[in-house]
Amino acid sequence: NAGVTQTPKFRILKIGQSMTLQCTQDMNHNYMYWYRQDPGMGLKLIYYSVGAGITDKGEVPNGYNVSRSTTEDFPLRLELAAPSQTSVYFCASSLGLAGRSDTQYFGPGTRLTVL
């Protein structure tokens, strides 16, 4: 299994441009997550999904959109890039066991710079 894969690895955007960060998992996990990691900070949850067709906001959703049309894919969309969105973005997935612990598996990250 490849686990959680993310593309691209690096990207530079100009202010106001848009882009989609791709995330795919091949573990048949129900839950998927998007985090951002700023320098010297822990990860903050942007959006998450508990299954195809179901998404919900996390701690820092402003400026982002997501969709979950399949179990495998969970793309993150930036519509109008701003310098404050310069960060490293991590996608994660977990099996989704209600009432039990649920280890999250992380992708390698996408480093985004907005100039």
Next chain:
Amino acid sequence: AQSVTQLDSQVPVFEEAPVELRCNYSSSVSVYLFWYVQYPNQGLQLLLKYLSGSTLVKGINGFEAEFNKSQTSFHLRKPSVHISDTAEYFCAVSLGSSGSARQLTFGSGTQLTVLP
């Protein structure tokens, strides 16, 4: 809401010395606790987790952590570190209840640097 505090942002230590990375959490309900490691330019990898039962949890690469409910702490320890342990370490907490997605709250991280 829960929060996580990692007390040390940087911990330098010599090879083969012991190390302790400190983590405190605050929550009004029961929690699950995790330690993740992030090697340079990579994603996060689970080191160990506490769910219930024995308060001493053993993880990969010789690491262990002890859950202390009265101190609300979950410190990570290794008796003898290697150069290859140089990485960023994150403590995280999730609510220990059923239902909604396991939203993890992360600490700000501790950079462990092992010196030769």
